[in-house]
Amino acid sequence: MTILETSNLWFKYSGGSEWALREVNLEVSEGEFIILAGRSGCGKSTLLRCFNGLIPHFYDGEMIGYVKVCGLDTREHPPYVLSQYAGMVFQNPDNQLFALTVEADVAFALENLSIPRDEIRERVDWALKIMGIEELRDKSPLELSGGQKQKVAIASILALRPKILLLDEPTSSLDPYSAKQLIDTIVELNQKYRITILIAEHRLDMLLPYASRLIIIDNGRIVLDGNPREILEKNDVVSYGVSTPRVVKVATQLKKVLGDSSNLGTPLSVEELVEIVRRRRYQ
Amino acid sequence: MSTILRGLQFYPGKTIIHKLDPRVKLVISLLLMATAMMYIEVTIITIIVVTEAVLAIIAKVFSRWARTVYGAAPLIIFVFIANFLFKLSMPGQSINLQSIYEALQLAYRLVAFLASFSIFFLTTTPEELGMALTKMKVPYMYTFAFISAIRFTPILAEELQSIVDAQKSRGLELEKGNIISRLRRYIPILVPLMVNVLRRSYELAEAIEVKCFGAKKNRTYLRELKMKLKDWTALSISVTLFILAVYIRYFSKIVIP
Amino acid sequence: MIVFENVEYVYPNGFKALNGINLEIESGEIIALMGENGAGKTTLLKHLNGLLKPTSGRVLIDGVDTRNSTVASLSRKVGIVFQNAEDMFFSPTISEELAFALNNFNFPEEVVKKRVEWALKFMELEEYRDKSPFLLSGGEKKRLALAIILAWSPDIIALDEPTVGQDILQKEKMIQIIKQANQQGKTIIISSHDVEFIADLNPRIILMSRGRIVKDGSAEEVLTDIQLLHECRLIPPQIVSLTSRLDFLGFKPKLARPEEVAVEIARRLR
Structure with missing residues (x-):
């Protein structure tokens, strides 16, 4: 089922001289896990902001084409309505937490929507639980590590019960270990709770094994869109500012050495490559 | 300055004072200050300061509270000197013990003021303060x-x-x-x-x-302040004492030493 | 040469960020300080130019005890590029931004001019010289931040998390610049938790955890110690994870280029 679609979408920020998005056509089905990749400034963030109505409602500019989120045309609905369908988490966790306790932060959006207290309580409990941060409930944001803050930021959006979660480089300020933990949680949201994920990230090595789809954007245009294995098998994505994980490089080279008939497939993680090599070894 | 600010910073605690409704605490603080405004006599101000000290001890913030008052010393000295000089500048005044004493009294009153503020902030989370503001419309x-x-x-x-x-x-x-x-x-x-x-x-x-800020006119709140029995009790005791103080000052003939 | 002797640093709030640091760095080395956020990397960097002075122990920069010197005079020797270095821009033009430090250090006017020109050229920012630094793109801002430091040619250049938020092309550029500066004789000290980036750079690594140095050795030595990396909450480079799991082919954990590993796997499979 299509949950998100754009049709011939163009966008130019007011005051900007170039189009930030060019002719974007996209259809997303429910339950997908999509990575948006590309060099800094390629348009990934801009595209994400089209999915929850920040564009065109918050950012001024020229927009051509349309975006529909769960059937709602983003031009006709304000961000606070669209955010209940497509919730957005930003890069810097500090700038997304407004309250003085974790619980209050997770309740914040619901309070703004005038949701009855009992339901707020229920949703807050749920969001804290699925993010695995119940024990942080009464903590102040100042006491949290970067990774914990980002989990709170995600919980505060999940409380809105969106079908789609938009994440704009959520791990960029985290160290690798915290990043891995956050990504694991995001994967669980997708696999266990069927939340559709669209994530802009540079850390492809951690994400690729879980992604159903990779979209590479260059200069505002979608240049590659498809299964991550196929894309990485056939294309050199470095020129788009996307780093190919080392295992993919090893596998590509291995195929060259062993010949095309080797039938290695395209492993996206260390485990997959080890498995392939093991099978060949003991064939 | 930073010492004073630290004195106004909340420290988590679980004492009866911490658990009191912030509105009640605010009223008590204001009543203490109002009492200090009515009286200039050293005895009464001393009673107020001692009361505040007792409250600080109950709330287990005494040392921080004392430090705040101590940190405010430069301010208190400044008020003292300013008052003193002001009095001197009035026609027909000269340096005498009386004017020093009066300036000291004013400075002492300031101590009672600051001490009262300090207890309030030391025992109230900013969040509770926010909730109190909301409740106060x-x-x-x-x-x-x-x-x-x-x-x-x-x-x-x-x-x-x-x-x-x-x-x-x-x-x-x-x-x-x-x-x-x-x-x-x-x-x-x-x-x-x-x-x-x-x-x-x-x-x-x-x-x-x-996060849907401003989406609806009437916001709901997950947590809301509710006056409990202990809050009403504390409130009625302090109001009674305040009325007594007002009575003594303006309607009785009791002479304060 | 940089010497840390039993350095301890306690922040005013009582947090002990450095605990018994002993360290010697020769001039011309490339050093990576690694460890999770909060391990003490940035605190250590701030000791290099005296922004922080040790609570106990001492730091010597070319024999000068940092406690007996000012930040300004130490900074001539040690240039630090902070993580959000682009947050320090304030001048109307990029040329003026570059000249700021040079003027603070009292370089003669014609030298300032020459150095600004050199830095603009070295970092490929010439066409922007009269533009406002705020109009640069993210990657260009990072380059300007580095150019600012390189302009006064400090002997030691310290970079705090230079790759955060950078894409692969920007990282490759960064490696190139670091190597170039090192070839000109600069000592380079990088704090980072980006293992792949550091693996590419292949420097001497000082691994930190909770204010202590837990290992000091070559990139090969440190990055193949998987157990220790986990204890320090770092994730080993993919090549190391891979080779460590190919033990059934006789592999030992090692750092190598992907192509080399592929050839090696193929050879052992045959």
């Missing part, structure tokens, strides 16, 4: 602004420190030169700080939009 915009100020002040302080560090590492010496050139030296600190604040507020605006 203060528009949410103001409560939100208040909470944001508390939330982001430490972050901005950190930001300021990193800017100072970066510019010092570029050879900026803030302590050098006369006052004019010193002010100019602050430009490399102030401009980046302003740019930073602007950028941050933009990002905050975006995040707040996504």
Whole structure:
């Protein structure tokens, strides 16, 4: 089922001289896990902001084409309505937490929507639980590590019960270990709770094994869109500012050495490559 | 100055004072101050300060409370000197024990004031304060602004420190030169700080939009203050005592030593 | 040469960020300080130019005890590029931004001019010289931040998390610049938790955890110690994870280029 679609979408920020998005056509089905990749400034963030109505409602500019989120045309609905369908988490966790306790932060959006207290309580409990941060409930944001803050930021959006979660480089300020933990949680949201994920990230090595789809954007245009294995098998994505994980490089080279008939497939993680090599070894 | 600020900073605790409704605490603080306003006599002010000290002991914040009052010493001395000089400047006044004594009384009253404020802030979370504001029908915009100020002040302080560090590492010496050139030296600190604040507020605006801020006119609240029995009790005791104080001052003939 | 002798640093709030640091760095080395956020990397960097002075122990920069010197005079020797270095811009033009430190250090006017020109050229920012630094793109801002430090040619260049938020092309550029500066004789000290980036750079690594140095050795030595990396909450480079799991082919954990590993796997499979 299509949950998100754009049709011939163009966008130019007011005051900007170039189009930030060019002719974007996209259809997303429910339950997908999509990575948006590309060099800094390629348009990934801009595209994400089209999915929850920040564009065109918050950012001024020229927009051509349309975006529909769960059937709602983003031009006709304000961000606070669209955010209940497509919730957005930003890069810097500090700038997304407004309250003085974790619980209050997770309740914040619901309070703004005038949701009855009992339901707020229920949703807050749920969001804290699925993010695995119940024990942080009464903590102040100042006491949290970067990774914990980002989990709170995600919980505060999940409380809105969106079908789609938009994440704009959520791990960029985290160290690798915290990043891995956050990504694991995001994967669980997708696999266990069927939340559709669209994530802009540079850390492809951690994400690729879980992604159903990779979209590479260059200069505002979608240049590659498809299964991550196929894309990485056939294309050199470095020129788009996307780093190919080392295992993919090893596998590509291995195929060259062993010949095309080797039938290695395209492993996206260390485990997959080890498995392939093991099978060949003991064939 | 920082000592005073620290005296106004909340420290988590579980004493009866901490658990009192912030509105009741605010009323008690204000009543204590009002009492101090009515009386100038050293005996009464002493009673007030001692009461405050007892409250601070019950709340287990005595040493912090004492430090706040101590930290305010320069301010208190300043008030004393200013009062004294003011009195001197009046026609027909000369330096005598009476004028020193009066100036001292005023300064002492200030101690009672600050001490009362300090207990309130030491035992009330900013969040409770926010909830109290909401209950007192203060528009949410103001409560939100208040909470944001508390939330982001430490972050901005950190930001300021990193800017100072970066510019010092570029050879900026803030302590050098006369006052004019010193002010100019602050430009490399102030401009980046302003740019930073602007950028941050933009990002905050975006995040707040996504969190449906202002979506509905009537906001709901997950947590709300409710007056409990102990709150009513504390309130009625303090109001009774205050009425007594008013009575003694204005309607009785009791002479205060 | 940089010497840390039993350095301890306690922040005013009582947090002990450095605990018994002993360290010697020769001039011309490339050093990576690694460890999770909060391990003490940035605190250590701030000791290099005296922004922080040790609570106990001492730091010597070319024999000068940092406690007996000012940040300004130490900074001539040690240039630090902070993580959000672009937050320090304040001048109307990029040329003026570059000249700021040079003027603070009292370089003669014609030298300032020459150095600014050199830095603009070295970092490929010439066409922007009269533009406002705020109009640069993210990657260009990072380059300007580095150019600012390189302009006064400090002997030691310290970079705090230079790759955060950078894409692969920007990282490759960064490696190139670091190597170039090192070839000109600069000592380079990088704090980072980006293992793949550091693996590419292949420097001497000082691994930190909770204010202590837990290992000091070559990239090969440190990055193949998987157990220790986990204890320090770092994730080993993919090549190391891979080779460590190919033990059934006789592999030992090692750092190598992907192509080499592929050839090696193929050879052992045959």
